[in-house]
Amino acid sequence: MVWIMPSRWGIYVPIPTYTQRNGLLLAIGEKKEENVDCRHLTTGSSGLAGQARSQLNRMLAGRLRRARKISKLKNRFISLLYNRSTVFNFLIILVSVFGQIPIGFALAYILFRRIVRYEGFFQTMTYLPNTISTIVIGVMFQSFFSPYGAFTQLGKMIDPAFENTLMLNPNMAMIPVLLVILWMYTGYYMIIFLANMQKIDQSVIEACRIDGANEFQTLRYLILPALSGVIVTTAILAISGSLKSFDLIFAMTAGNPARRTSVLSLYMFDNAFRGAPDYPLANAISTFMVVLSFLLIIVVRAVEKRFGGRE
């Protein structure tokens, strides 16, 4: 278990600890060193008695200062792992890895096997949302899903008593955000998969079919193994991309309602650039993000070693 504690110079030192209630914590200490004003403690400075007294007072003041610092450190612990931003960030990672990548792969495979024609057109259409500014998309969907937007009217067409509280209800607001993330980035993974599928030698696939392999067997024993490296790459891209997600959520919900759609980078931004700046906390959050992304990438690599890569 790791706590991160600030040292005297505002550098965060990880301290392994274990707490039963909170599990893994990342603790944040004081904002900055506060100088305790000790001038009022010295009353006189002339003569031997005065000198002795001032020396004693300086000692006392030093001890006081240390005592205050320790009490401050103890008081400000914030868990980053049980934070709402972390929870939602993990949801985004799950949607990216288990939503965007499989759907992107399936779509790319359909286009690759020429089951559907007009490949260029469909490829262009699926990738289209990626090219538009995320801010435009965020503001657009904010209006689309808002109680005054098109979604309300679409719902009323199906059920006249429909009340749209999608963006106001803390338990529901995650859904539109995750849908938009799925909508936006699936085409990106499709393009990557399609480009790499096209590198596979067509004659190998034909040989496979002549030898009697059906469509499923071709996919399972030829295409998937050949693309296992690409799948790992896209998983890494999805994880690091999800941890970085900021613009879309900033424009669409700004983390509201009730911080349920906040992500780590938004939490970091709020601490660093909104209201009174708390740079140490912001830096601790970004350090946490970097560590998390490295850990997840190691996990992905381990999974690949265990299950994939049979070429």
Added chain:
Amino acid sequence: MAGENNMGREIRHKGGAALVYRFIMYIVFGIITFLTIYPLLWLVLSSLKTTQAFQMDRLGLPNPIFLKNYPLAWKIGHFDILFSNSVFYTVTTTIAVLVFSFAASFAFAKIPSRFTGFLHGSFIIGILLTLQSIMVPLFLMTNAVGLYNTRLGILIPYIGIGLPMGIYLGTEYIKSIPDALIESARIEGAGYLRIFFSIIAPMTKPVAMTLAIISFTGIWNEFMLINILASKEAIKSLPVGILKFSGALATDYGKQFAALSIGMAPMLAFYALFHKQITQGVSAGAVKG
């Protein structure tokens, strides 16, 4: 993964009824195309209504077509400033990244020295660096040297962020240019500068195109950095300016949608022109992982 199972199920059906199967796939892609187009179409159609007309009917066609939203949004949003700023940042950064990264790549690939490995590695590690992890230090440093709220203070980080990818792609490409070409140019008496501009630069056109597109689309849509480094209206770029329409002007839907359409249009036009190169650039850039 989940997709594998779905694929398998769908494909086993194919043996019996290939036509039905093909038809279903067309419907799937039809739905995806519709889902992509519909929100954008809804946005453009709604921008042609007055705010009152939008509140009455949020889905239907605009009747009558109201075009005044566009000039009003253009004026309120100061789009002339935003556009010229965005073009300035994007073009300057793209050119600077191309020139600097190819010059560095040439040195890394063709002029060996004791420090090549270390220097090259120290640039490449930047690909792994996330913008979030340097945001606070960058902001404080920009403030400390007095570049906060200046165009230069935005350009320098932009170029710095673009360099690692540029140097990575450039070095890999220039390494594949045969040494004999450079040797013969040296024998003819050409200096490094001459070799770079007359031999290397023309040969790197394909990778330059990829890099230019990655840089262009990236900087045009960049928001996070410029949002913290610019607070003056005069140096903001398009994405930062558009955000204004979601805050104070959020209830004036007509103008909001017009502003979003204006913000969306250049990138859609760019995509329509270069969609082949963009998709190629994406898959080339993703291989880095």
